[in-house]
Amino acid sequence: MRIGIALPHTFIAYHKLFVNSFLCLERTEDMALLTPNSTGPIDSVRNELCQQAMMLDCTHIFWADTDQVYPVNTLTKLISHNLPIVCAKVHRRNAPYDALLKRYNPDSTDEMNPYIDIDYDEWRFNSDSSGLLEVDATGFGCNLMDIEVIERMPKPWFLNQLY
Secondary structure, three states: OOEEEEOOOOOOOOOHHHHHHHHOOOOOOOEEEEOOOOOOOHHHHHHHHHHHHHHOOOOEEEEEOOOOOOOOOHHHHHHHOOOOEEEOOOEOOOOOOOEOEEEEOOOOOOOOOOEEEOOHHHHHHOOOOOOOOOOOEEOOOEEEEEHHHHHOOOOOOOOOOOO
């Protein structure tokens, strides 16, 4: 397993809380740091980081948004699930700071956003024994994905579509 650590950062500086948590992450032996050469927009940056991961023969990409703070075991815990894609719970960066965990709502009349929030009690108490909860959509601030997920998708892999 060769993990590309993707930091889709588009600002001039990193926040110290992110840096501290990032430096303390438990890591695997074979890793490559992926940082963008461009400054945005975010979909272009993420596409660029996917290209870098492929050029460096990464088998996985660990997406670590720089506006998050990570527990020390974040990466090793994501790896332990052995899934094509697994995301950690992230919260909205602005009030009300709710968890970004969504379910598809087939009855929605909103074509741009047919998702509803998963209730706090469901995600807090109804995950399986591994701590996983299946969702239809979530924030992309912290996840691990097998590079094959990207390779099977047509380009561009990321599009900036705000809901």
